Amino acid sequence: MNTHPARVAIVLLAAGAGSRVGAEVNKVLLPLDGIPVLAHSIRTALTVPDLHRLLVVVRPEDRYAVSAAIAPHLGTHDLWLVDGGPERHDSEYRALEVLRGDIDAGEIDVVALHDAARPLATEALFARVIETAARHGAAVPVVPTGQLNQTDGSLARPGLGAVQTPQAFSAGALLLAYDAAAADGFGGTDTAASLERYTDLAVQAVRGERANLKVTYPEDLALAEQLLTPASD
Numbered sequence: 001m002n003t004h005p006a007r008v009a010i011v012l013l014a015a016g017a018g019s020r021v022g023a024e025v026n027k028v029l030l031p032l033d034g035i036p037v038l039a040h041s042i043r044t045a046l047t048v049p050d051l052h053r054l055l056v057v058v059r060p061e062d063r064y065a066v067s068a069a070i071a072p073h074l075g076t077h078d079l080w081l082v083d084g085g086p087e088r089h090d091s092e093y094r095a096l097e098v099l100r101g102d103i104d105a106g107e108i109d110v111v112a113l114h115d116a117a118r119p120l121a122t123e124a125l126f127a128r129v130i131e132t133a134a135r136h137g138a139a140v141p142v143v144p145t146g147q148l149n150q151t152d153g154s155l156a157r158p159g160l161g162a163v164q165t166p167q168a169f170s171a172g173a174l175l176l177a178y179d180a181a182a183a184d185g186f187g188g189t190d191t192a193a194s195l196e197r198y199t200d201l202a203v204q205a206v207r208g209e210r211a212n213l214k215v216t217y218p219e220d221l222a223l224a225e226q227l228l229t230p231a232s233d
Contacts, residue, residue, distance in 0.1 A: 015084025040119035133168035141208035
């Protein structure tokens with residue numbers, strides 16, 4: 001158990017094309033409440049205590065646009081842009097490669113990874129997953145779901161939940177897991193997959209947030225706008 005506040009690296013994943021939202025630009029660059037979608041996650045990440053590194057993983061062709069969009073929201077904090085890979089797993093590993101020196105030197109205790117297309121994740125949610133990962137090694141936010149159907153049409157077992165981001169992990173364990181995955185040619189569908197496959201850490205579920213939606217379709221952006229707009233008296 002850590003006896004000091006966890007030193008944190010936050011990785012914002014923004015390398016997807018987001019074609020389903022129907023825009024000509026990366027969806028994280030679309031305006032939401034007057035600023036880019038990505039800027040909301042940037043602002044929240046910068047409130048995390050003991051933030052040591054902040055990385056944004058982008059498509060190479062989006063580097064200039066992303067840099068210009070987020071510059072007004074950084075204040076005095078440094079941010080590193082990392083070119084993403086063809087799949088989410090590849091993008092995450094590229095971010096971990098950038099952090100490798102700091103992780104090996106013991107400068108980072110916890111790595112939190114977040115979908116930049118989830119602009120409404122709160123400071124409290126980041127704090128919950130980071131604190132849980134610092135204690136137990138791995139944490140993901142989960143919200144209860146209604147009754148789900150299996151692909152064959154049958155009802156899934158009750159009590160299942162939907163997993164969100166940010167997700168947070170012990171930095172050293174996560175890097176070791178991704179190194180092992182690379183050696184095996186394994187690519188996980190989410191961040192926890194490699195950790196569960198190559199370590200003995202049990203991933204802890206923490207309380208997620210209903211409003212922590214992912215912007216995938218145009219109506220998601222409209223809903224996010226509504227959630228950010230205070231109700232009129």
